[in-house]
Amino acid sequence: xxxxxxxxxxxxxxxxxxxxxxxxxxxxxxxxxxxxxxxxxxxxxxxxxxxxxxxxxxxxxxxxxxxxxxxxxxxxxxxxxxxxxxxxxxxxxxxxxxxxxxxxxxxxxxxxxxxxxxxxxxxxxxxxxxxxxxxxxxxxxxxxxxxxxxxxxxxxxxxxxxxxxxxxxxxxxxxxxxxxxxxxxxxxxxxxxxxxxxxxxxxxxxxxxxxxxxxxxxxxxxxxxxxxxxxxxxxxxxxxxxxxxxxxxxxxxxxxxxxxxxxxxxxxxxxxxxxxxxxxxxxxxxxxxxxxxxxxxxxxxxxxxxxxxxxxxxxxxxxxxxxxxxxxxxxxxxxxxxxxxxxxxxxxxxxxxxxxxxxxxxxxxxxxxxxxxxxxxxxxxxxxxxxxxxxxxxxxxxxxxxxxxxxxxxxxxxxxxxxxxxxxxxxxxxxxxxxxxxxxxxxxxxxxxxxxxxxxxxxxxxxxxxxxxxxxxxxxxxxxxxxxxxxxxxxxxxxxxxxxxxxxxxxxxxxxxxxxxxxxxxxxxxxxxxxxxxxxxxxxxxxxxxxxxxxxxxxxxxxxxxxxxxxxxxxxxxxxxxxxxxxxxxxxxxxxxxxxxxxxxxxxxxxxxxxxxxxxxxxxxxxxxxxxxxxxxxxxxxxxxxxxxx
Numbered sequence: 001x002x003x004x005x006x007x008x009x010x011x012x013x014x015x016x017x018x019x020x021x022x023x024x025x026x027x028x029x030x031x032x033x034x035x036x037x038x039x040x041x042x043x044x045x046x047x048x049x050x051x052x053x054x055x056x057x058x059x060x061x062x063x064x065x066x067x068x069x070x071x072x073x074x075x076x077x078x079x080x081x082x083x084x085x086x087x088x089x090x091x092x093x094x095x096x097x098x099x100x101x102x103x104x105x106x107x108x109x110x111x112x113x114x115x116x117x118x119x120x121x122x123x124x125x126x127x128x129x130x131x132x133x134x135x136x137x138x139x140x141x142x143x144x145x146x147x148x149x150x151x152x153x154x155x156x157x158x159x160x161x162x163x164x165x166x167x168x169x170x171x172x173x174x175x176x177x178x179x180x181x182x183x184x185x186x187x188x189x190x191x192x193x194x195x196x197x198x199x200x201x202x203x204x205x206x207x208x209x210x211x212x213x214x215x216x217x218x219x220x221x222x223x224x225x226x227x228x229x230x231x232x233x234x235x236x237x238x239x240x241x242x243x244x245x246x247x248x249x250x251x252x253x254x255x256x257x258x259x260x261x262x263x264x265x266x267x268x269x270x271x272x273x274x275x276x277x278x279x280x281x282x283x284x285x286x287x288x289x290x291x292x293x294x295x296x297x298x299x300x301x302x303x304x305x306x307x308x309x310x311x312x313x314x315x316x317x318x319x320x321x322x323x324x325x326x327x328x329x330x331x332x333x334x335x336x337x338x339x340x341x342x343x344x345x346x347x348x349x350x351x352x353x354x355x356x357x358x359x360x361x362x363x364x365x366x367x368x369x370x371x372x373x374x375x376x377x378x379x380x381x382x383x384x385x386x387x388x389x390x391x392x393x394x395x396x397x398x399x400x401x402x403x404x405x406x407x408x409x410x411x412x413x414x415x416x417x418x419x420x421x422x423x424x425x426x427x428x429x430x431x432x433x434x435x436x437x438x439x440x441x442x443x444x445x446x447x448x449x450x451x452x453x454x455x456x457x458x459x460x461x462x463x464x465x466x467x468x469x470x471x472x473x474x475x476x477x478x479x480x481x482x483x484x485x486x487x488x489x490x491x492x493x494x495x496x497x498x499x500x501x502x503x504x505x506x507x508x509x510x511x512x513x514x515x516x517x518x519x520x521x522x523x524x525x526x527x528x529x530x531x532x533x534x535x536x537x538x539x540x541x542x543x544x545x546x547x548x549x550x551x552x553x554x555x556x557x558x559x560x561x562x563x564x565x566x567x568x569x570x571x572x573x574x575x576x577x578x579x580x581x582x583x584x585x586x587x588x589x590x591x592x593x594x595x596x597x598x599x600x601x602x603x604x605x606x607x608x609x610x611x612x613x614x615x616x617x618x619x620x621x622x623x624x625x626x627x628x629x630x631x632x633x634x635x636x637x638x639x640x641x642x643x644x645x646x
Contacts, residue, residue, distance in 0.1 A: 001430060002415045003249060007280070008542060010244055010251035017048040038067040038194075050242050051226040060216035061194050068215045072197070073189035076142035078113070078123075078222045086111040086226075087125060087137030108235070110227045113139045116428035117220035117407070119381035120144060120399040141222040143400075145188035148339050148383055184339050184395070186383060191396040192217065201405055202358055202412040221428075233552060236463040237599070240548040244466060247427045249414060253468040253510075253546050254316065255535060256281035256372075258517035260477060262290040266519065267306040267317070273521050274315050277528060278535035281419070282310060283374055284319035285517055292321035292373075293360045304368045311369060318372020318419065319364065323357060324349050324406070325377035337386040339395065346377075348384040350392040350401035358409065365418060372419040378426060379406040421471060421513075433513050436461040436470035443479045446486040447498045448638065450474075451505060452584050455556045458509045459564065466548040467510035474502055476518025490518060492527035497638075499527055503534035504640050508580035510545030510566060512538065543572035549599055558584050561591055561635060565645070569601035576600035577645035579608070583635035590634045598626035600645055608643045 003014050021044040027035050041058040055078055061067030087109055113123040123141040197217035225242055227235055244251055255278065259270050262284040270282050284290035307317045328335055328345035334353035335343040347353045364370045384398040392401040407429035413420050414430030422431040442453040454472055461470055478488040492499050506514045522528035538545060549567040556562035563581040577600040583589050597606050606628045609617040620628040635641050
C-alpha cells in the first residue's frame with residue numbers, strides 16, 4: 001500500500017528494501033480447458049536489515065476465460081520441515097532418556113512463523129505421522145476452517161427424533177419436540193473465484209493490483225523470522241525491529257486526548273488547552289455527542305467549523321465509531337447471521353453495511369477534515385451464514401470476505417494518511433495502534449492500583465510491541481464499571497500527585513498513545529504544569545523513547561522497585577539510554593540496581609545523570625556482562641526517578 005510517514009514516524013524505507021523472487025507455474029498442455037490459462041505464482045521476499053522472509057501465492061487468469069471462474073478453496077502457503085532447534089521442541093531420545101517432550105521443559109522455537117491476516121488463517125506446528133518420536137517437526141500456514149453449532153433447531157422431517165433419542169428439545173416456534181441441529185463444518189479455504197477476488201473496494205488501488213484484462217486471487221502473507229537466541233529480550237527486540245521495517249506506520253506517535261465534551265464549545269476549549277500544553281490530536285470519545293454516522297447538514301457544518309478551528313492551530317481531530325463487532329440490531333440485511341438463521345450481536349462486514357458505513361466515514365474525512373478514526377469493534381472473526389448479503393455467497397466464504405473488506409478499509413485509511421486506532425491485530429492492514437493487552441476493568445480500580453496494573457501491562461506488552469504500537473487508557477472522569485471517585489483522576493488539582501505519576505509512567509515508557517479521557521486535560525495551574533512538563537520531557541527524548549529498543553530491567557510486582565531502560569546506540573537525542581525507575585510501595589526505598597547497558601553500545605564506562613533531583617553524574621564501569629551497578633538509589637514512596645545514560 002502507499003504510505004507517507006507522519007506524526008514523528010521512524011525514518012525507515014517504504015516500501016521495505018530487499019530481494020524478491022517470483023516463480024510462475026503454468027498449466028501443462030494436458031490441462032483441462034477450465035484451468036488451461038491459470039497461472040500460480042509463488043512470491044518470496046527477503047527483507048534487508050533483518051533475518052526474515054515472507055511468502056505468498058497469486059492465482060491469476062485472463063478475464064472472461066474459463067479460468068476466471070476457478071474457485072480457490074483450501075490454500076496452504078507454506079509447509080516447511082525444520083531441525084528440532086528451530087521448531088522449539090525438545091523430544092525423547094533413545095532408551096527412555098528424555099529432553100523435554102511431554103514430561104520435561106521445552107524451549108521456544110528459533111523459527112517464528114506468522115501470517116499477516118488475523119482471522120481465518122494460522123500457522124501450526126506438526127510432527128511427521130510416521131515418526132516414532134516427536135521430532136521431524138514442520139510448520140504449516142494455511143487458511144483455517146471451523147465447526148459451528150446452530151442457534152435454532154431442525155424439524156423432525158429433516159432430522160427424525162429417533163436419530164437422537166432422549167435428546168429432543170422443544171422448538172420455540174411450533175412447540176414440537178425436535179432434535180437439535182447438528183454442528184456444521186466449514187471447510188478450510190478462501191472459497192472464492194478469481195473474478196470475485198479481483199474486485200476493488202473503497203476506491204483504492206495498489207501497485208500490486210493485476211493489470212487490465214487479468215483477474216487474480218492473492219493469498220495472505222507468511223512471515224518467517226529466524227532467531228539466534230531463546231532469551232526473551234533478544235527475541236523481542238528482533239520482533240520489534242521486523243515490525244518496524246514491515247509496518248512503519250506503527251511508529252507514529254501523536255500525543256492525543258480522548259475528549260468527552262464534544263460540543264462545538266467543548267472542542268474549541270479542548271483545542272485551546274491542547275495548544276497550551278503540547279497535545280497534538282483530539283479524539284472525540286465514545287458515549288458523547290460525536291456521531292461518525294450522522295450525515296445531517298447541520299451536524300456536518302457544526303463539526304466542520306470546530307475541526308477547522310483546531311486544524312488552523314495545528315491540532316488534528318478524530319473520532320470514535322463502533323463499526324462491526326458487537327454492532328448488532330441492524331437487521332438481517334446487515335447483521336451477521338448464525339447457522340440456523342438467527343441474527344447475531346454483530347454486523348456482517350461483507351454485507352451492504354460496509355456500503356452504508358464507508359461513505360459516512362468518508363464524509364467526515366473529506367468534508368470535516370477528520371484525520372483520525374478510532375474503529376472500535378473491527379471485524380472479529382465471526383462467520384455469517386446469510387446467502388443474500390452483498391459481498392459474500394454464504395458461510396464458507398464469509399470469513400475471507402469480511403476479513404478482506406475490513407483490511408481494505410484500513411488500507412484505504414492508511415493511504416489517505418488517516419491515523420487509526422483499532423482494538424485487534426490489524427497492523428499489517430494499516431492500523432497504527434491496538435490497545436495494549438490488559439483487562440479494561442483495571443481502569444475502574446483505585447488510581448494507584450490502576451497505575452500498577454497498567455505498568456505491568458506495559459512491561460509485558462513491550463517485549464513484542466514497540467511502545468508506539470499500543471494505546472492505554474486513563475479515566476479522568478469515572479469509567480463505566482468503576483468503583484467510584486477513587487478510580488477517576490479528576491479533580492486533577494486535588495489528585496495532582498497521582499496525575500503526575502501517571503504522566504511520568506506513560507511518558508517514561510514512551511507511550512504517547514494514552515486515552516486521557518475527560519472534558520479537559522487539566523483543570524488548574526498545577527495539573528497544567530504536570531502535563532506541560534512531561535510533554536516537554538517526552539519531546540526532548542522522543543526518538544530514544546520511541547525507538548523500540550526498550551530493555552526490561554525489573555517487572556512491576558508492587559513489592560519493590562520496577563524499571564525499564566530505553567537504549568539507542570545512535571544517540572539521536574544526545575543520550576545512549578534513559579533509565580526509568582518506579583517505587584509503588586508506601587515506603588521510601590534505597591536500593592542497588594544492576595542495569596544492562598549492552599544495547600546502548602557502551603562497553604567501558606557509563607555516565608549516569610539523575611534527572612529528577614540533579615546532582616553530580618556517576619561514572620560507572622561497564623562489567624564483563626555489559627551491566628553497570630547503580631548503588632544506593634533513593635526513590636520516594638509512590639515515586640519515580642530517571643537517569644540519562646551516556
